[in-house]
Amino acid sequence: MPYSAVRYRANLRIMHPVDATDTRILRALAVDPRRTVVALAQELGLSRNTVQARLSRLEQHAFLAFDRRINPASLGYPLLAFITVHVQQRKLGPITEAIAQIPEVLEGHGLTGTADLLLRVVAVDAEDLFRINGKILACDGVERTDTALAMGELVPFRMDPLLERGPRPAG
Template sequence: MRNLDGTDTRLLLALARDPRRTVVALAQELGLSRNTVQARLARLERKHVFLPFGRRINPAAVGYPLAAFVHLHVQQQKLAPITEALALIPEVVEAYGITGQADILAKVVSEGAEDLFRITGKILAIDGVERTDTSLAMHELIPYRMEQLLHGAAGTGPSPAARPRYPGACPG
């Protein structure tokens, strides 16, 4: 794995399994000193290995049960101000610059169909957004995960052929 040794990878795997672990608990599990774990965590943080900390909150639990992916077709020269305007819409919870027919993929959460209509209207009102295509998320099939990548980097996980299949996955 890029610039990570086996100890770093084991530390990341332990955190991926339980992000709330204390430094002392990590040190005990990995057979390292507390100072070693603390120093490695600080170095990994300086290298931007960790994404911003926070618990993933279920949008449905706070009144936003409908998730959708909005493909935005935009004027490229206005990409920066469009991104800034998208960031001001609270229901836009993620956005990515993408290749393909669309330019931006935004994940949006809403209270329901009417609310989604309102939100896409706000997106379409942004100067430089030419059109949108919206797809409803019916069910999360594979949640965010890193364990398999880390196991592969550490040489401790299953081979790609032995990885679990997900319902509806294409044979490969």
């Protein structure tokens, strides 16, 4: 059974609609760790060709980058924090660029509501987190930050419930 860490830089904008068969494939993948195309085909009662074609499509359009599967804790960053950032809105562009320079910021979202940015940040320890927060505050245009330390993953990441339910009619 082959190993291969699939990682396609899927563009978030392009969202390829996934049909029922794709969903079955995804579910099968989700249930069991490493599967060969042949095994999948057998299990789903499809021809190997079909599965292979659909997997190619999924890889190109429906899979996110491989990064997401790397556990930051393994890299030595056991602390996870969510930092809310209030900024001068017209400086949002430069601020985003500046924040993107900080390695510990894993992802950042622009938000509606009172806060402007939500950052997912990892850190080596509390002191490290303090330092990172300082770097964010130092960015020109940042007015305030609120740091919330993640104490526990109360609902561990999962996609299964959505897969179980099957694909939505995309609207």
